[in-house]
Amino acid sequence: MAYEEVVVKKPLLLRILPFVSVGVFLLLWEWVVVSGIVPSVLLAPPSKVFTLFIDKLSEPNPDGAVLAVHAWTSLQEAFIGYGLSLLVGIPLGLAMGWFKIVEGLARPVFELIRPIPPIAWIPLTVFWFGIGLTGKVFIIWIAGIVPCVINSYVGVRMTQPTLIQMARTYGATDWQIFRQLCIPSALPMVFGALQIALAYCWTNLVGAELLAADTGLGYLITMGGRLGRPDIVVLGMVSVGISGAILGFIIDCLEKKLLAGIRR
């Protein structure tokens, strides 16, 4: 019989556990620095990072920009690069999964480029585009496109062969099968790619900024290192972590919404 979904509420203990774990982690961290187990020139305690965070909201020195500018630069690069990698990678992967010609043409090149770490492109992108936005967008695009292509390709390939045969018994054309069968059944894999590509993009963005940038969260970390300021380094790392987690959360919500109708 058809059924309604039932939501079971988690017990209180399980719901507060995440807060407990983060709290304990912060307290331990504060304690190891304040008690002197780890010297404060090597690591900044969370309280100091928080004070610096408040300062950096309005204070551009010593690294040249306020925190929001760094974050905005990074986000901009990430979004453009991520968007472009989805835009190119997903259709390419889907087409590679179904059309033998596309697979034959695109796959060898893709397999050759795939094992090269995106960061290895940095010197070339500096030659080509300098240290501005375009170069980093290119790196991020390279990073993001790989999971998009692979997941979309595998998603199409995993289409139930019997479903394809069934569509053929209805006289469906290749194109109809691709559009109405392969793409919908590849969607869960494609949505998976959204998350994976975002993670790839974000980590490689920071990597790119460490080497070639004049603003951005990665640049903030590098500057903290050059200035011997562990608090700046940690603030940069925490900002990368938190903004990455927020982005991941947003994509996760989008993914759930989009998947709601097609869940098995």
Add this chain to the structure above:
Amino acid sequence: MNPSTDEPQLKILCEDINKTFIQKGHIEVPVIRDINLQVAENEFLVVLGPGQCGKSTLLRIIAGLERPDTGYVALDGFPITGPGPDRGVVFQGYMLFAWRTVLGNVEMGLKLRGVPARERRSVARHYIRLVGLEDFENHYPHQLSGGMKQRVGIARAYANSPKVMLLDEPFGQLDAQTRMFMQHETVRIWEQEKRTVIFVTNNIDEALFLADRIILMEGKLPGRIKQEYVVNLPRPRDHEDPGLLKLRTTIAAATELVL
């Protein structure tokens, strides 16, 4: 299509069908051997045999999903060269589109052929009502039970108004009780909308309950037709009917493997 003759119209003709599969590149596995078969219009034919006897392959050849190595298959006198909407197939797994509602699944074939939305909707609704799912047309497959899913599969095959319905162990995944209920439903649906049916099963009771005629396959590869039985009993049938039980004994005796 000649009502003046008593001879039933020949619908499906299979002549000297042979099929060998190649496994692992070189091992030849003969799957069916010298199959000759004629199915009349609106006949309910059951192909009975254990697993691995080539019966599904025979069905897939008639569906056009496999090409026979030798032999001739025809529908209404025209050779079958590939799959087509004149043969509706109900697969063993439910094979529904998970991202479409019951209605969306049933109208799929019509949509692929470019039937306008309003028309295909009304056709789809007719068959959804026929299989008794009118209250569930906006449900998704994951919200349905196994029996309901296979009703959708039957409605979907009917919606294309095929000349022949090909069912490949459609109730194999259902529990015994649901299976029996679906057999009753199959008879009811078929009596309301007569079609030529080829129904593949490994279940002797299912065969006896449904068939006008039973083709018994040999219990091993390559698949050959071993015997043919005409079941001349009124429907709906009773599993305890003495005539049916007598025939059951005969068929069971002819079967080397326990079905």
